[in-house]
Amino acid sequence: xxxxxxxxxxxxxxxxxxxxxxxxxxxxxxxxxxxxxxxxxxxxxxxxxxxxxxxxxxxxxxxxxxxxxxxxxxxxxxxxxxxxxxxxxxxxxxxxxxxxxxxxxxxxxxxxxxxxxxxxxxxxxxxxxxxxxxxxxxxxxxxxxxxxxxxxxxxxxxxxxxxxxxxxxxxxxxxxxxxxxxxxxxxxxxxxxxxxxxxxxxxxxxxxxxxxxxxxxxxxxxxxxxxxxxxxxxxxxxxxxxxxxxxxxxxxxxxxxxxxxxxxxxxxxxxxxxxxxxxxxxxxxxxxxxxxxxxxxxxxxxxxxxxxxxxxxxxxxxxxxxxxxxxxxxxxxxxxxxxxxxxxxxxxxxxxxxxxxxxxxxxx
Amino acid sequence: xxxxxxxxxxxxxxxxxxxxxxxxxxxxxxxxxxxxxxxxxxxxxxxxxxxxxxxxxxxxxxxxxxxxxxxxxxxxxxxxxxxxxxxxxxxxxxxxxxxxxxxxxxxxxxxxxxxxxxxxxxxxxxxxxxxxxxxxxxxxxxxxxxxxxxxxxxxxxxxxxxxxxxxxxxxxx
Numbered sequence: 001x002x003x004x005x006x007x008x009x010x011x012x013x014x015x016x017x018x019x020x021x022x023x024x025x026x027x028x029x030x031x032x033x034x035x036x037x038x039x040x041x042x043x044x045x046x047x048x049x050x051x052x053x054x055x056x057x058x059x060x061x062x063x064x065x066x067x068x069x070x071x072x073x074x075x076x077x078x079x080x081x082x083x084x085x086x087x088x089x090x091x092x093x094x095x096x097x098x099x100x101x102x103x104x105x106x107x108x109x110x111x112x113x114x115x116x117x118x119x120x121x122x123x124x125x126x127x128x129x130x131x132x133x134x135x136x137x138x139x140x141x142x143x144x145x146x147x148x149x150x151x152x153x154x155x156x157x158x159x160x161x162x163x164x165x166x167x168x169x170x171x172x173x174x175x176x177x178x179x180x181x182x183x184x185x186x187x188x189x190x191x192x193x194x195x196x197x198x199x200x201x202x203x204x205x206x207x208x209x210x211x212x213x214x215x216x217x218x219x220x221x222x223x224x225x226x227x228x229x230x231x232x233x234x235x236x237x238x239x240x241x242x243x244x245x246x247x248x249x250x251x252x253x254x255x256x257x258x259x260x261x262x263x264x265x266x267x268x269x270x271x272x273x274x275x276x277x278x279x280x281x282x283x284x285x286x287x288x289x290x291x292x293x294x295x296x297x298x299x300x301x302x303x304x305x306x307x308x309x310x311x312x313x314x315x316x317x318x319x320x321x322x323x324x325x326x327x328x329x330x331x332x333x334x335x336x337x338x339x340x341x342x343x344x345x346x347x348x349x350x351x352x353x354x355x356x357x358x359x360x361x362x363x364x
Numbered sequence: 365x366x367x368x369x370x371x372x373x374x375x376x377x378x379x380x381x382x383x384x385x386x387x388x389x390x391x392x393x394x395x396x397x398x399x400x401x402x403x404x405x406x407x408x409x410x411x412x413x414x415x416x417x418x419x420x421x422x423x424x425x426x427x428x429x430x431x432x433x434x435x436x437x438x439x440x441x442x443x444x445x446x447x448x449x450x451x452x453x454x455x456x457x458x459x460x461x462x463x464x465x466x467x468x469x470x471x472x473x474x475x476x477x478x479x480x481x482x483x484x485x486x487x488x489x490x491x492x493x494x495x496x497x498x499x500x501x502x503x504x505x506x507x508x509x510x511x512x513x514x515x516x517x518x519x520x521x522x523x524x525x526x527x528x529x530x531x532x533x534x535x536x537x
Contacts, residue, residue, distance in 0.1 A: 037458055040442045044456040120454070142484070149486045153457035158493050160472075161481025163458040167472060170461075171481045202477075229478020 033173035050102025084321035171228030184253035217288035243253020371398035
């Protein structure tokens with residue numbers, strides 16, 4: 001049996017991928033919810049039925065051509081730390097991490113596909129892509145779904161479409177989402193009106209880890225809420241339009257901030273660098289919020305020579321489970337804060353303090 | 365912008381009740397209802413109203429109660445009851461959608477863009493799905509033809525329906 005840690009790619013590999021507009025769009029994802037026609041939904045099924053569903057679905061998923069190089073594991077064979085690492089990679093939901101016997105996961109090596117089995121539905125299959133690529137993600141998961149429907153009998157109704165445990169996912173069972181880094185809109189205090197107008201369009205704005213989480217590190221997840229009565233393509237196209245507008249607003253906010261309030265911007269970024277490069281104890285929350293400002297600094301070319309990938313790698317490496325995994329001993333939260341600060345100081349030692357005028361800012 | 369708002373439930377009558385619900389995690393949800401739908405949803409006193417209730421509790425449970433005619437409705441396949449739905453906001457199995465269809469229809473209207481699926485269908489069912497759609501149209505036309513005493517057209521339509529309903533089950537798996 002393969003070990004999940006030798007299977008997963010390194011944090012460096014995971015965070016140095018590139019996609020269109022990845023300055024602002026960190027990643028794109030499309031997930032489809034599917035259920036077997038002849039079984040109770042996971043939340044209502046008894047343990048033996050859930051195990052049977054897992055045993056039916058897992059081999060079918062693993063045999064797909066897209067999953068040729070994949071890893072499959074039952075949740076009860078994963079430690080709490082393993083599960084948390086998958087959550088920090090955004091491969092499984094926090095709800096799924098809480099599951100045990102009868103649930104499991106199938107994922108491929110380059111983190112482009114991840115299938116959760118017996119989460120809220122029998123199948124939650126996701127395609128993930130770096131940057132702004134929701135259309136590509138939809139096409140990829142559409143193909144995977146078409147391959148799978150040849151082997152499994154999905155619950156489908158002529159009127160209601162794909163039947164899901166929760167009526168909110170009924171119909172297409174699709175959730176299209178992107179993870180957006182929006183420090184400009186937050187600093188310019190324009191984020192709330194943007195969130196409100198996005199909500200008015202029937203889209204949800206959530207925090208870093210989805211439903212009910214806060215927007216740590218100025219990272220926001222935008223996704224559709226309605227799944228019935230509109231085709232997948234229409235939903236994907238609407239999301240594309242809205243995201244393109246948010247990207248434009250973020251770019252404008254950054255530009256305006258630099259023109260009207262350069263001192264505010266330099267102050268935030270300079271202080272973030274100061275703390276990260278010199279702290280000896282730091283929480284994961286503070287790290288994320290400060291790394292977000294440094295990421296903005298890299299985008300604004302205030303750190304010549306520094307790469308965004310380094311910031312993104314630290315963003316992942318400093319989260320509790322990833323940090324714990326890099327150590328041999330089990331640490332307390334306080335001890336982790338010390339180790340985290342050491343790691344960040346070390347990785348930033350070759351990054352010089354920020355310049356105060358981005359090169360070519362006048363021309364822009 | 366100045367156009368009159370239409371009830372977001374029945375999508376017909378003008379809205380007179382405007383509700384904005386802010387949940388604990390600061391999610392804002394606005395809903396416009398007409399008098400009748402507001403009453404039907406039990407929104408007589410906005411002070412006691414919560415969107416979550418409307419979505420998963422109150423409204424749904426009332427709808428399901430009504431559908432059951434007072435007696436508790438249970439899914440014959442999985443034993444899931446309306447009380448279970450009120451508790452979790454989730455259904456028990458695919459068959460539950462048929463069991464609780466009546467109570468769910470109002471709920472789905474408030475939740476989604478439409479109440480009929482548009483988009484992908486499993487390949488094996490796609491043909492059946494198209495046939496079902498055509499059958500419905502033909503049956504409507506037939507009823508109209510009979511009503512208008514246009515028996516010639518009715519005979520042609522009846523034959524078409526016969527052919528189609530003969531073909532549909534053969535093609536589905």
